[in-house]
Amino acid sequence: MKNCIFCKIARGEIPCWKIYEDEKFLAFLDINPFVEGHTLVIPKKHYRWVWEVTELGEYFEVVRKIANHFQKVMTDEFVASLIWGLDVPHAHIHLLPKPYDLKLFALGERRKLTPEKASELVSKLRLNASPHMIHFHLWLKGKKFGRLLPSINNLKGMFP
Numbered sequence: 001m002k003n004c005i006f007c008k009i010a011r012g013e014i015p016c017w018k019i020y021e022d023e024k025f026l027a028f029l030d031i032n033p034f035v036e037g038h039t040l041v042i043p044k045k046h047y048r049w050v051w052e053v054t055e056l057g058e059y060f061e062v063v064r065k066i067a068n069h070f071q072k073v074m075t076d077e078f079v080a081s082l083i084w085g086l087d088v089p090h091a092h093i094h095l096l097p098k099p100y101d102l103k104l105f106a107l108g109e110r111r112k113l114t115p116e117k118a119s120e121l122v123s124k125l126r127l128n129a130s131p132h133m134i135h136f137h138l139w140l141k142g143k144k145f146g147r148l149l150p151s152i153n154n155l156k157g158m159f160p
């Protein structure tokens with residue numbers, strides 16, 4: 001794509017701090033990193049969404065290769081990955097090594113998910129729900145709670 005910044009990076013028209021490159025994929029440092037080593041992995045060919053990449057398996061192999069490499073070089077197994085889809089409209093996967101000081105959900109006020117809305121969404125979005133999730137759905141229908149999502153501890157013991 002002509003005016004896509006990541007396409008320009010892939011074509012070498014805009015410089016980047018390359019982390020990895022092969023024929024089809026490229027990884028480089030994010031210029032506005034969340035954490036040190038924040039890396040973006042992109043297909044060189046333009047796709048809007050990660051899920052549109054035809055060589056998705058190959059793409060993920062590359063991401064794995066880089067993440068495994070980060071685990072070694074950062075001597076830390078925690079490498080967060082994020083498929084966000086915002087910022088630049090060219091498929092990219094974020095890799096965030098040692099993301100300890102990252103407050104992921106501090107990006108904005110979380111909205112409240114009402115049981116009605118949750119129920120509607122479950123009906124609409126469910127692809128192949130596990131029995132637990134169906135149970136949760138039924139439980140949700142009969143309960144009122146004000147928080148966005150119950151904490152993991154609250155979820156414990158909820159299912160028979």
Ligand SMILES: [Zn+2]
Pocket residue numbers: 001004005006007008045046047089090
């Ligand atoms: Zn592009």
